[in-house]
Amino acid sequence: MLRIERILCPIDFSECSARAYDYAQSLARHYQANLFLNHVVDFGLPPYEYYTPAIDFEEVFRTTCADARGQLQEFARSHTRIGVQPECFVQEGAVTDSVLSFAEAQMVDLIVMGTHGLKGLDRVALGSVAEKVLRKARCPVLVVRKAGHDFISPGSAQEPIQLRKILFCTDFSDPSRRAIEYALSAAAEYNAELTLLHVLEDMASSANIEEAIATATHQLDKLIPPGAVKGGKIKTLVRIGRAYQQIIELALETQADLLIMAVRGRNAVDLAVFGSTTYRVIQLGPCPVLAVHILKAEIMSSAGIVQP
Numbered sequence: 001m002l003r004i005e006r007i008l009c010p011i012d013f014s015e016c017s018a019r020a021y022d023y024a025q026s027l028a029r030h031y032q033a034n035l036f037l038n039h040v041v042d043f044g045l046p047p048y049e050y051y052t053p054a055i056d057f058e059e060v061f062r063t064t065c066a067d068a069r070g071q072l073q074e075f076a077r078s079h080t081r082i083g084v085q086p087e088c089f090v091q092e093g094a095v096t097d098s099v100l101s102f103a104e105a106q107m108v109d110l111i112v113m114g115t116h117g118l119k120g121l122d123r124v125a126l127g128s129v130a131e132k133v134l135r136k137a138r139c140p141v142l143v144v145r146k147a148g149h150d151f152i153s154p155g156s157a158q159e160p161i162q163l164r165k166i167l168f169c170t171d172f173s174d175p176s177r178r179a180i181e182y183a184l185s186a187a188a189e190y191n192a193e194l195t196l197l198h199v200l201e202d203m204a205s206s207a208n209i210e211e212a213i214a215t216a217t218h219q220l221d222k223l224i225p226p227g228a229v230k231g232g233k234i235k236t237l238v239r240i241g242r243a244y245q246q247i248i249e250l251a252l253e254t255q256a257d258l259l260i261m262a263v264r265g266r267n268a269v270d271l272a273v274f275g276s277t278t279y280r281v282i283q284l285g286p287c288p289v290l291a292v293h294i295l296k297a298e299i300m301s302s303a304g305i306v307q308p
Helices: 015-031 057-079 095-105 120-124 128-136 174-190 206-223 243-254 268-284 296-302
Strands: 006-010 034-041 087-092 110-114 141-144 165-169 193-200 234-240 258-263 289-293
Touching: 006 015, 006 095, 015 034, 015 057, 015 110, 015 141, 015 174, 034 057, 034 095, 057 087, 087 095, 095 110, 095 128, 110 128, 128 141, 128 268, 165 174, 165 243, 174 193, 174 258, 174 289, 193 206, 193 243, 206 234, 234 243, 243 258, 243 268, 258 268, 268 289
Parallel strands: 006 034, 006 110, 034 087, 110 141, 165 193, 165 258, 193 234, 258 289
Antiparallel strands: 141 289
């Protein structure tokens, strides 16, 4: 049984982080998890401080951090909905490193963060903080950006997030087989319809297409847990084409509320895979994406393999 007990939501006071906080609150309620709000003060000194006027940097630092704490507490007061009691933390340092170190120190099970990416250059790059957290985090990361359709109901104080349709994308690798636990759990918590999708790429010969589709469909069916009924709340689908394009098209067609994908380990090859599929879906997709990091050690442990 999947357990999510500690959720971290980094806050930069933007509209994007406010949207992410709605998702973090909803998940915290459903999983009865502790919720941490974290704001980082990146207080870099000038490179040549002897050229600057005499300034009491220690006093400036104290004042800045105190202001940040006040602003974070006000953010929590004005954005927190019924039934949630977040803990607020302010750190000083490089934003990405601070978020990651906080997550590890608090043994966080999930990071929920907002990112921009609305148009122009922002559309191409998620932003350095979101990208680095996605690449380096040791726990799943839910990325919330401006969506193609809105699932947040401002009039509902108790439950602003309505996840009705969840799309899980799998390549049948060990990481994606482990990541399906998150898809099944979220679908159960929100009573949502779950679609399991596999995309067939590089199908040069049409003669093998029917056989490949049948094989992939059988593999998808094997992912459905005993007792669950295919065709009810759980569906399977095989599509042909570029993986990220087909995933995005299906999410648009079905108006999916959440995409869930596995991210492999942390080496150079894995990062290339992350950049070519998962990253593009996060960049261009119409809804939030839960990137589930499954580390090599975790896969080996689940298989009963002991590392030397």
